[in-house]
Amino acid sequence: xxxxxxxxxxxxxxxxxxxxxxxxxxxxxxxxxxxxxxxxxxxxxxxxxxxxxxxxxxxxxxxxxxxxxxxxxxxxxxxxxxxxxxxxxxxxxxxxxxxxxxxxxxxxxxxxxxxxxxxxxxxxxxxxxxxxxxxxxxxxxxxxxxxxxxxxxxxxxxxxxxxxxxxxxxxxxxxxxxxxxxxxxxxxxxxxxxxxxxxxxxxxxxxxxxxxxxxxxxxxxxxxxxxxxxxxxxxxxxxxxxxxxxxxxxxxxxxxxxxxxxxxxxxxxxxxxxxxxxxxxxxxxxxxxxxxxxxxxxxxxxxxxxxxxxxxxxxxxxxxxxxxxxxxxxxxxxxxxxxxxxxxxxxxxxxxxxxxxxxxxxxxxxxxxxxxxxxxxxxxxxxxx
Amino acid sequence: xxxxxxxxxxxxxxxxxxxxxxxxxxxxxxxxxxxxxxxxxxxxxxxxxxxxxxxxxxxxxxxxxxxxxxxxxxxxxxxxxxxxxxxxxxxxxxxxxxxxxxxxxxxxxxxxxxxxxxxxxxxxxxxxxxxxxxxxxxxxxxxxxxxxxxxxxxxxxxxxxxxxxxxxxxxxxxxxxxxxxxxxxxxxxxxxxxxxxxxxxxxxxxxxxxxxxxxxxxxxxxxxxxxxxxxxxxxxxxxxxxxxxxxxxxxxxxxxxxxxxxxxxxxxxxxxxxxxx
Numbered sequence: 094x095x096x097x098x099x100x101x102x103x104x105x106x107x108x109x110x111x112x113x114x115x116x117x118x119x120x121x122x123x124x125x126x127x128x129x130x131x132x133x134x135x136x137x138x139x140x141x142x143x144x145x146x147x148x149x150x151x152x153x154x155x156x157x158x159x160x161x162x163x164x165x166x167x168x169x170x171x172x173x174x175x176x177x178x179x180x181x182x183x184x185x186x187x188x189x190x191x192x193x194x195x196x197x198x199x200x201x202x203x204x205x206x207x208x209x210x211x212x213x214x215x216x217x218x219x220x221x222x223x224x225x226x227x228x229x230x231x232x233x234x235x236x237x238x239x240x241x242x243x244x245x246x247x248x249x250x251x252x253x254x255x256x257x258x259x260x261x262x263x264x265x266x267x268x269x270x271x272x273x274x275x276x277x278x279x280x281x282x283x284x285x286x287x288x289x290x291x292x293x294x295x296x297x298x299x300x301x302x303x304x305x306x307x308x309x310x311x312x313x314x315x316x317x318x319x320x321x322x323x324x325x326x327x328x329x330x331x332x333x334x335x336x337x338x339x340x341x342x343x344x345x346x347x348x349x350x351x352x353x354x355x356x357x358x359x360x361x362x363x364x365x366x367x368x369x370x371x372x373x374x375x376x377x378x379x380x381x382x383x384x385x386x387x388x389x390x391x392x393x394x395x396x397x398x399x400x401x402x403x404x405x406x407x408x409x410x411x412x413x414x415x416x417x418x419x420x421x422x423x424x425x426x427x428x429x430x431x432x433x434x435x436x437x438x439x440x441x442x443x444x445x446x447x448x449x450x451x452x453x454x455x456x457x458x459x460x461x462x463x464x465x466x467x468x469x470x471x472x473x474x475x476x477x478x
Numbered sequence: 479x480x481x482x483x484x485x486x487x488x489x490x491x492x493x494x495x496x497x498x499x500x501x502x503x504x505x506x507x508x509x510x511x512x513x514x515x516x517x518x519x520x521x522x523x524x525x526x527x528x529x530x531x532x533x534x535x536x537x538x539x540x541x542x543x544x545x546x547x548x549x550x551x552x553x554x555x556x557x558x559x560x561x562x563x564x565x566x567x568x569x570x571x572x573x574x575x576x577x578x579x580x581x582x583x584x585x586x587x588x589x590x591x592x593x594x595x596x597x598x599x600x601x602x603x604x605x606x607x608x609x610x611x612x613x614x615x616x617x618x619x620x621x622x623x624x625x626x627x628x629x630x631x632x633x634x635x636x637x638x639x640x641x642x643x644x645x646x647x648x649x650x651x652x653x654x655x656x657x658x659x660x661x662x663x664x665x666x667x668x669x670x671x672x673x674x675x676x677x678x679x680x681x682x683x684x685x686x687x688x689x690x691x692x693x694x695x696x697x698x699x700x701x702x703x704x705x706x707x708x709x710x711x712x713x714x715x716x717x718x719x720x721x722x723x724x725x726x727x728x729x730x731x732x733x734x735x736x737x738x739x740x741x742x743x744x745x746x747x748x749x750x751x752x753x754x755x
Contacts, residue, residue, distance in 0.1 A: 125571050146751040151570045156596040163560035164567030171571025193557050320534040320552040320568060321575050329555035
C-alpha cells in the first residue's frame with residue numbers, strides 16, 4: 094500500500110463501497126468535494142474530508158445540497174475535477190444545479206447512493222427509485238450519463254469512468270449507486286497510478302480573441318477555458334450563443350439544445366458499458382443494474398440448472414439507455430425479465446424499446462431490502478414458457 | 479454647445495475595456511441604479527490594483543444578476559440564490575482568483591439567504607456587492623426580503639405586513655469582516671468602499687441602496703429615479719462605525735450609510751488543513 098504522487102492508494106483492501114468511491118475519485122484526479130451529510134452517502138464525504146487535504150485538494154461541508162452542487166460547478170470552472178455525493182432527498186435538491194451544469198457544460202460527478210423513497214423514506218435501507226429522476230429530474234429536455242455499480246470494486250472503477258466521461262463530454266455524470274453497494278465491504282484492488290487511465294478536458298488552442306467558448310468541435314464538445322486562463326469567458330444558464338452570450342430566441346435554443354442532446358446520443362456507442370453473461374443462447378434475458386444485478390446471479394444459475402436458457406444483461410451504464418443492443422436481443426429472445434428496487438422504471442424503458450418484439454416482465458420491489466431470489470426465479474420460469 | 483464643440487470628444491470611455499461592448503445596450507430601465515453601481519464597481523476594479531485576469535464575477539438571477547454578463551472579465555451568471563456557493567467552489571479551486579459576487583437583495587438575502595450567512599460565518603474570501611432596490615424587479619415588482627413594512631408591491635397590495643431584513647446587521651451577525659452601505663447617490667464613497675472590500679481578505683459586503691422607479695418607486699410615491707435619489711439625499715446620514723443593529727431602513731425613514739464593520743479574522747482558506755495552502 095502506498096499513497097504515491099498522484100494520490101492513488103495502491104493496494105488490496107477490505108473496503109466499504111462508499112470509501113472505494115472516494116478513493117476512485119481521488120485516483121481520477123478529483124481535488125474538490127462539496128457535500129452535506131446524508132445517509133447512506135455520508136461515508137464518501139467523511140473519506141474525502143480525510144483524504145483530500147493529503148493530496149492538495151479541498152473538502153468543504155456546505156450548508157445544504159443546493160449549495161454543494163453549486164460549489165461543485167464553481168470548482169469545475171476554477172479548474173478542479175469536482176464531485177459531490179448524496180442520497181434521495183439531497184439528490185432532489187441538487188436537480189436545480191444539475192440543470193445549470195448541463196446547460197453550461199460543466200464537467201463534474203454527482204454520486205447518488207440510493208435509499209428507499211419517496212421523501213425521507215428509508216434512510217438506512219436500499220432502493221433504486223431515483224433512476225428516472227436521474228434521467229429527467231431537472232427541468233427542460235436534456236441527455237444524461239448515469240452509471241450503476243454492483244460492488245465496491247465497481248464503485249471504485251466506475252467513479253474513475255464517471256470523471257473520464259464528464260471530462261470528455263463536458264457533462265455532469267451521475268453515479269446511481271445504492272445503499273447495499275455503498276455499505277457493502279469486500280475486496281477492492283486499487284492499481285498502481287500508471288494503470289489508472291484518466292482524461293482531462295480539452296483546453297482551447299486559439300488565442301482569447303479567436304475563442305468562442307461554446308463553439309463545438311467534431312464530437313459536439315467545445316474546448317473549455319476556465320476562470321483565470323485569460324479568456325474572459327461568460328458562462329450563463331440562459332440559452333446562449335457560441336460566444337456564451339444570452340440569446341433569447343428560438344433559433345439559439347434550437348442550436349444549443351440539439352447540440353447538447355446530440356453530444357450524448359451521437360456518442361452513445363462510446364459511452365455505453367454493458368456486462369453480458371450467457372446471452373449467446375439465451376431465450377430469456379434478465380436486465381438489471383446495481384445491487385439487483387448481483388442478486389439476479391443466483392436465480393439465473395438456478396434457472397440454468399433447470400434447463401432454462403437465461404442470461405444477464407447488466408446495465409453498467411443506465412443512461413443513455415442501450416437501445417441498439419436491446420433491439421438486437423429482442424429478435425433472439427422470448428422475454429426480458431426486469432427486476433429492480435422500484436415499481437417499474439427501467440422495465441418501462443425496456444417495453445418502450447422492444448415493443449411487441451419480445452415480452453417484458455417487470456419484477457418490481459419497493460425497496461427496503463433486496464429481491465428474494467425465488468421471486469426473480471419465478472419470473473424467469475414464466476418468461477421461458 | 480460651443481464649449482462642447484471646442485472640446486476634444488473621446489472615442490472611447492476609459493471603462494470601456496471592462497465592458498462587453500457587443501452586449502450593450504443593457505436591459506435596465508431608465509432611472510435604475512444598477513448602471514451607477516456597476517460604474518462604481520468598474521472604477522473600483524481599476525483602482526484596486528488587482529490583476530484583472532484573476533478577477534471573476536459571479537451573479538445569481540434578477541436585474542442585478544445581469545451584471546456578470548456585461549463585465550469583460552471571467553463572469554458567471556448562475557442559478558437563483560446560488561451565486562455565493564458557486565463562488566465558494568470557484569475560489570477554493572483556484573485561491574489565486576479574486577471572486578466577486580454581484581447580485582440583488584432578493585437573490586442574495588431571500589432565496590440565497592442561507593448561503594449568505596454561511597459564507598459569512600466561514601469567512602469565505604469573497605467580495606459581495608448586494609444591490610438593494612427593496613423589491614423583485616425582474617419579475618415585475620414583488621415583495622422582497624428587504625421591502626420596508628407598509629410599502630406597496632404587487633404582492634403586498636395592502637401594504638407590506640412583514641418585517642424586512644437589515645442586511646448589514648445580518649452580515650455582521652453572521653461573521654462578515656467588512657460591512658459598508660451606500661446609496662447610488664454616494665458614488666465616490668461607494669467606489670471607495672468597493673475598493674476596500676475588494677482588497678479585504680475574507681467575507682466583505684457592500685450594500686448598495688438603489689432606485690427602482692419603474693417597479694418600486696412608482697408604487698411608493700417616488701415615480702422617477704430622480705425622486706428616489708432625492709429621497710436618498712434628504713434621508714441619508716453618514717455614520718461610520720454605527721452599530722449594525724441600528725441601521726434598519728423603515729418606510730420613508732432615515733438611511734444610515736457608512737462603513738460599519740472592518741475587522742481581521744482568519745479566512746476559510748487560512749484555516750484549511752492542507753500543507754500546500
